[in-house]
Amino acid sequence: MSAILSIRGLRKSYATGVEALKSVDLDINRGEIFALLGPNGAGKTTMINIACGIVTPTEGEVLVDGRNWQTDYRHARTRIGLVPQELSTDAFESVWNTVSFSRGLFGKPRDAGKIETLLKRLSLWDKRKSEMRFLSGGMKRRVMIAKALSHEPDILFLDEPTAGVDVELRRDMWDIVRDLRRDGTTIILTTHYIEEAEEMADRVGVISKGQLIAIDEKKALMAKMGRKTLKITLSDPVEAVPAGLEEWNLVLEDDGHQLCYAFDSNAERTGIASLMRRLSELHIGYKDLSTRQSSLEDIFVQLVHAPEKAA
Numbered sequence: 001m002s003a004i005l006s007i008r009g010l011r012k013s014y015a016t017g018v019e020a021l022k023s024v025d026l027d028i029n030r031g032e033i034f035a036l037l038g039p040n041g042a043g044k045t046t047m048i049n050i051a052c053g054i055v056t057p058t059e060g061e062v063l064v065d066g067r068n069w070q071t072d073y074r075h076a077r078t079r080i081g082l083v084p085q086e087l088s089t090d091a092f093e094s095v096w097n098t099v100s101f102s103r104g105l106f107g108k109p110r111d112a113g114k115i116e117t118l119l120k121r122l123s124l125w126d127k128r129k130s131e132m133r134f135l136s137g138g139m140k141r142r143v144m145i146a147k148a149l150s151h152e153p154d155i156l157f158l159d160e161p162t163a164g165v166d167v168e169l170r171r172d173m174w175d176i177v178r179d180l181r182r183d184g185t186t187i188i189l190t191t192h193y194i195e196e197a198e199e200m201a202d203r204v205g206v207i208s209k210g211q212l213i214a215i216d217e218k219k220a221l222m223a224k225m226g227r228k229t230l231k232i233t234l235s236d237p238v239e240a241v242p243a244g245l246e247e248w249n250l251v252l253e254d255d256g257h258q259l260c261y262a263f264d265s266n267a268e269r270t271g272i273a274s275l276m277r278r279l280s281e282l283h284i285g286y287k288d289l290s291t292r293q294s295s296l297e298d299i300f301v302q303l304v305h306a307p308e309k310a311a
C-alpha cells in the first residue's frame with residue numbers, strides 16, 4: 001500500500017531545552033485510519049501541527065504524496081485538513097458562513113451544492129443559519145470537521161475529535177469517520193479514549209516522551225503484545241498465595257477469593273496444565289475458571305510505563 005504521508009527524521013526542540021519530538025519516522029498509508037496514542041505531553045499535537053505546517057520543525061521533513069510540504073506548501077495545504085482540539089470559531093457567524101469562509105481560504109471556488117452536501121452529511125443542515133454561539137459542544141465539533149473538509153482534502157487530522165463530547169455523540173463521530181474512510185479519505189487521529197482506537201483504527205502508533213515506541217496493525221499489536229489472564233475462583237478464600245505455587249507468579253485478588261495467572265496465549269506451553277495439576281496436588285479447590293484477553297488499553301499502559309519500570 002502506498003504512503004500518502006511520510007514523516008522523516010522529525011525533531012522539535014525549544015529554547016527551554018524541551019525536546020518535544022525525537023527523530024520520528026512514520027508512513028501513513030492511503031485510505032487508512034491511523035490512531036496515535038500517547039499520554040499528555042507525549043508529542044502528539046506537536047507532530048500533527050508540524051505535519052499541517054503550523055509549527056516549524058527543528059529537523060526533518062514531511063512528504064505529502066512524495067512532495068515536500070515546505071518547498072511545495074500550496075500543494076500540501078490543499079491536501080490536508082485539520083480538526084484541532086480547540087473549538088476556535090467566530091461566535092457570531094452562522095454555520096453556513098463559517099464553513100463557506102473556510103473553503104474560500106484554500107482558494108476553492110464558491111460551491112453551495114458542496115457545502116449543502118457536507119452540512120447534511122454531518123447532520124448540520126438544520127443548524128446552517130444558527131450562530132456558532134448557540135450551538136452545543138458536540139455541534140461545534142461537527143462544524144470544525146465541516147470546516148476541515150470544506151476544501152475537499154485527501155488527508156484529515158483529528159486531534160482529540162471527541163474531547164468533551166457525550167457518549168452518543170462520540171459514537172456518531174465514529175460513524176462519520178468510517179464514512180469518510182469509505183470515501184477514500186486518509187484519517188490520522190489522536191485520542192485519549194483507547195476504545196476509540198480499538199473500535200476504528202487500522203493501525204496504531206504509541207508515542208511517549210517524543211518517541212514512537214510502537215507502530216503496527218491493531219490486530220497484530222494485540223496478538224503480539226496481548227496476554228491472557230486465567231482467573232481461578234477458589235472454593236474457600238485464602239490470605240496469601242499458597243506455598244508451592246511460586247513458579248506461576250500468581251496474583252491474589254477479590255479479597256482472597258481469586259488467583260490470577262497471566263500467560264502468553266501464543267506460547268507453545270502456557271503453563272496452565274501444570275498449574276492445574278499443582279492445585280490438585282495441593283488440594284486447593286476451585287469453583288470457577290475464566291480467561292480475559294488483554295485490551296489495547298492494557299498494551300498502551302504496558303508500553304508507556306515499561307521504561308519507568310526498567311529505570
